[in-house]
Amino acid sequence: MSRVSSIFFLLLAILVIALSLLLGSHSINPLHLSAPEREILVAVRLPRVITALLMGMALGTSGAVLQGLVRNPLADPYILGISSGAALSASIGLLVGVYVFGTFSIPLSAFFGASLISAIVGILSWRRGTILPERLLLAGVGLSFLLHAVIMLLISVSSQEGIRRTVLWVSGDLSLADWPLLPYGSVFILGGFFLSVFRAKALNALLLGDEIAHSLGFAVHRERLILFVAISLMTSASVALGGIIGFIGLVVPHMVRFFAGADNRLVIPLSALYGGVFLCGADLIGRSVLPPMEIPSGIVTALVGSPYFLYLLSKRNILTVSS
Amino acid sequence: MTRIAVCIVILATFAFPLACDAETPGRIVSLAPNVTEILFALGLGDRIAGVTTFCDYPEEAKRKPNVGGISNPSLERLVALKPDMVIVSTDGNPKVFAERVRSHGIPTFVFRARTLRELPSAIRELGSALGVPERADHLAQNIGLALSTRFARHSPASQGKKVLFVIWPEPLIVAGPGTAIDDAMKLLGYRNIAADSRSPYPKYAVEQVILQSPDAIFFGKGHRDMEPLSRGLLKKLSGVTAVKDRHVFFVSDRLYRLGPRVVEGIEELAACLE
Numbered sequence: 001m002s003r004v005s006s007i008f009f010l011l012l013a014i015l016v017i018a019l020s021l022l023l024g025s026h027s028i029n030p031l032h033l034s035a036p037e038r039e040i041l042v043a044v045r046l047p048r049v050i051t052a053l054l055m056g057m058a059l060g061t062s063g064a065v066l067q068g069l070v071r072n073p074l075a076d077p078y079i080l081g082i083s084s085g086a087a088l089s090a091s092i093g094l095l096v097g098v099y100v101f102g103t104f105s106i107p108l109s110a111f112f113g114a115s116l117i118s119a120i121v122g123i124l125s126w127r128r129g130t131i132l133p134e135r136l137l138l139a140g141v142g143l144s145f146l147l148h149a150v151i152m153l154l155i156s157v158s159s160q161e162g163i164r165r166t167v168l169w170v171s172g173d174l175s176l177a178d179w180p181l182l183p184y185g186s187v188f189i190l191g192g193f194f195l196s197v198f199r200a201k202a203l204n205a206l207l208l209g210d211e212i213a214h215s216l217g218f219a220v221h222r223e224r225l226i227l228f229v230a231i232s233l234m235t236s237a238s239v240a241l242g243g244i245i246g247f248i249g250l251v252v253p254h255m256v257r258f259f260a261g262a263d264n265r266l267v268i269p270l271s272a273l274y275g276g277v278f279l280c281g282a283d284l285i286g287r288s289v290l291p292p293m294e295i296p297s298g299i300v301t302a303l304v305g306s307p308y309f310l311y312l313l314s315k316r317n318i319l320t321v322s323s
Numbered sequence: 324m325t326r327i328a329v330c331i332v333i334l335a336t337f338a339f340p341l342a343c344d345a346e347t348p349g350r351i352v353s354l355a356p357n358v359t360e361i362l363f364a365l366g367l368g369d370r371i372a373g374v375t376t377f378c379d380y381p382e383e384a385k386r387k388p389n390v391g392g393i394s395n396p397s398l399e400r401l402v403a404l405k406p407d408m409v410i411v412s413t414d415g416n417p418k419v420f421a422e423r424v425r426s427h428g429i430p431t432f433v434f435r436a437r438t439l440r441e442l443p444s445a446i447r448e449l450g451s452a453l454g455v456p457e458r459a460d461h462l463a464q465n466i467g468l469a470l471s472t473r474f475a476r477h478s479p480a481s482q483g484k485k486v487l488f489v490i491w492p493e494p495l496i497v498a499g500p501g502t503a504i505d506d507a508m509k510l511l512g513y514r515n516i517a518a519d520s521r522s523p524y525p526k527y528a529v530e531q532v533i534l535q536s537p538d539a540i541f542f543g544k545g546h547r548d549m550e551p552l553s554r555g556l557l558k559k560l561s562g563v564t565a566v567k568d569r570h571v572f573f574v575s576d577r578l579y580r581l582g583p584r585v586v587e588g589i590e591e592l593a594a595c596l597e
Contacts, residue, residue, distance in 0.1 A: 039533050044533065099547060
């Protein structure tokens with residue numbers, strides 16, 4: 001990718017982030033800030049934008065890493081059942097009404113559910129001393145079905161209010177973004193991100209096949225486990241922060257590869273950055289289209305992401321994970 | 324002569340059921356919590372053969388047989404109770420359900436009240452369908468009178484005050500247009516800042532609340548203690564007039580149902596700002 005296009009995309013990223021802070025149900029002029037506008041910026045928009053960036057980063061990175069890990073271009077972090085696990089425990093929290101930890105209650109239960117399910121999926125796919133990619137996908141998909149059924153069961157016996165709150169949360173709700181959650185979210189997401197970046201070369205090697213990677217000097221089993229843990233942490237934290245926002249993990253890595261090639265040392269950080277920017281943009285659209293109501297960001301990403309994905313598909317065969 | 328007598332007898336047999344007004348059905352199933360409350364207020368509590376899971380007021384209602392939820396009642400359970408009358412409401416029960424009940428030959432009454440103003444006449448209609456027109460009229464009159472005196476008694480201090488009624492703090496869900504709560508606010512002369520929303524209970528942007536800076540914020544009672552739950556939201560709203568002037572009130576859920584308790588609900592709101 002040329003210098004010019006990289007700078008262009010970087011500027012675009014900065015523009016989207018700036019607009020997310022200044023636009024919404026009300027436009028703010030940064031040069032003439034009134035007191036309520038300052039309140040809005042600091043108490044509402046800033047945590048929201050940071051949450052969107054973190055979540056997008058988590059999902060973009062997880063998607064890129066997972067696609068390499070299972071050598072499948074259609075992999076998305078939610079295929080592992082992590083999102084269903086989070087959705088189930090968050091739904092239980094929302095429907096039963098457990099708020100012991102105040103504002104942390106639902107994110108905590110989501111994180112717990114997500115981690116539990118990824119541990120189960122990891123164990124189910126463990127064979128011959130390592131996580132087998134094929135088993136990983138199948139275990140994830142199988143568990144997802146089961147968990148979805150349980151969620152539907154819970155919804156069918158709940159009150160209207162409970163159902164509404166659950167559906168809102170599950171479709172991705174960034175309005176719950178709050179400063180206290182951010183430190184914890186960042187620890188897991190940034191941790192997972194840096195872990196993935198440092199193992200990017202290993203991921204490149206894994207794409208060539210286990211034997212070749214081994215002969216190149218990488219401890220295949222250990223690398224896979226490390227990357228799996230990174231994905232789990234990032235995805236669990238992301239779902240805990242703002243619900244299930246699909247398409248970013250699937251589409252952003254492909255878009256990045258389209259412009260920047262398939263070297264994971266580039267793809268991973270760029271997927272992180274543009275995953276964040278994409279979600280920021282989607283949230284901005286969701287907030288601005290029908291004010292004062294907000295369209296859940298997960299819906300916007302799907303509406304925007306899928307046509308774009310189909311368009312990319314028609315342009316050229318982009319469904320590859322290695323160049 | 325005999326022919327005339329026979330004609331009179333035949334006419335009498337047909338006229339008899341028409342002359343006799345609706346008899347109070349012995350077994351009534353109510354498919355809406357507000358209808359259940361009204362039935363109890365009309366003294367028909369012991370005629371109630373079935374209620375929904377969410378009919379929780381008064382206490383005796385909880386002990387009645389349960390036919391399921393509001394949006395998904397069980398037809399089976401309902402028919403098994405052998406009711407003489409089923410009452411559905413236009414707010415919450417699926418429209419098809421009334422048809423399905425009727426197709427089993429069970430008389431069904433549709434309680435049509437969407438706003439506070441429609442409540443007294445809906446109660447009168449219900450009363451005559453259930454054979455208790457005087458009691459219904461009495462109840463309807465009380466409610467109607469309370470509504471009109473409240474309307475006439477605007478205290479100048481509360482005129483045009485901007486208010487917000489929060490149903491749930493996180494995510495922020497408020498009472499919008501078309502709710503009994505909104506009606507109550509109009510009655511009291513307040514201005515509901517969420518009145519221009521597109522749905523009755525919208526998910527509202529916190530930003531908008533900060534911008535509009537309402538003079539009072541009410542938190543309705545949920546199934547959980549609302550005070551700790553509202554702290555996060557109130558922190559974000561610390562610059563808002565209502566929070567600065569300590570005009571944040573935690574009230575009951577009496578206005579959530581279009582039933583006999585709305586009057587107390589309105590008084591509760593009024594008392595906060597007077």
